[in-house]
Amino acid sequence: MAGGQVVVGVDGGEPSAEALRWAATTAARRGATLRILLAYRWRVPAALAPRGGLAEAARELADALVADWGRDAEAAVPGVDVRPAAVLGHPADVLLGVADEADLLVVGTRGRHRAASAMLGSISQQVATRASCPVAVVRGRAEPDGGVLVGVDDSASSGAALRLAFAEAERWGTELIAVRAIEPPLTPPALGLPPVLYDTAEAARALSESAAARVAETGREHPGVPWEFHGVTGDAGDVLCERSGRARLVVIGSRGHRGLAGLLLGSVGLYLLQRAECPVLVAHAEPRAEEAL
Structure with a gap:
């Protein structure tokens, strides 16, 4: 559906510039408004924050x-509706x-001071894990191409990721690659107990079939999107990270926990945010009824 808002946070660093370029292209694809936000703040207690002429000079700067960054976006992607704004506050x-007004939030991998984090900045991680709307963390190859990659399992967050991945593949006019990575059980039977009759291959086959059926069901809602399903053995983070080198975008789900549904990412998600x-x-995802209790 055309329209809506793509919001990108900028700070002047190169990761921020990459995020801005990606956000401008994405907004054009969606027919959305590109809202560029620069958050600035005083690194002193509020009671000591400058006022009067100094505060006005900072706001004007x-x-x-x-x-200027808005004009750069307009030049890079002609025709996109750009609305830049500076806001006093923590980024x-x-x-x-x-987030509640946005269809998509876009951030870079880190802030201007690279020593703060070698890979993922604290602001990027806070936004990615806590926002109420989808969040894109722009990292990796400068101009990625290929299909949209998504990991699937039986969780509610995976279902949300799968639906979003199909929608993105449709917007970009590309294929969707769904992967179900299954780690073999490594824990031996408890000492002194008889071994459990457990067919690892049969269990893996059943999990793959369930995931494939889920992909096929979601795919029927997007008949124009070609898709592939791969059931593989291995660690999900490693598998998706390796395949991200051939993807345009990798989509992951957030993981809720009781009353914090949607605020946390699982280990696979955090791994990809650091290394994809x-x-x-x-x-x-919307919280399940039992998670909201």
Whole structure:
């Protein structure tokens, strides 16, 4: 569906510039407005924050910077509707505060100060794990191509990721590659107990068939999207990370826990946010009834 808002957080660093370019292209694909937000703040207690002329000068500088980045986006992707704005506040709080209005939030892998984190900045991680809308963390290859990659299992968050992945593949006019990675059981029977009759191959086959059926069911809602399903043995994080080198985008689900549904990412998601070779899109699922208790 055309329209809506793609919101990107910028700070002037190269990861931020890459995120801006990716967000502008994505907004054009969606027929959406590109909202560019520069959050700035005083690194002193609120009671000591500058006021008057100094505060006004800082606001004018921030406005000028974000306006320049808006013109860069318009030049890179002609025709996109760009709306730049500078906002006083902590970057994560500012972006999370507009999540309910956005169809997609976009951030880079880290802030301007690379020493703060070698791979994923704290602001990017806060936004990716806590936002109420999908979040794209732009990383890896500068201009990724290929299909949309998604990992599937039997969880609610995986279902949300699968639906979002099909929608993205449709927007980009590309294929979807769904992967069900299964780790073989490594725990031996308890000491002193008879071994459990457990057919590992049969269990893996059943899990793969269930995942494939789920992909096929979702795919019927997007008949124009070609898709492939791969049931493989291995660690899901390693498998998806390796395949991300040939993907345009990898889609992952958030993982809820009781009252914090949608606020947490599983270990696979965090692994991909740190190491994937293409942008990572986080789908936030609606909490299950039992998780909301």
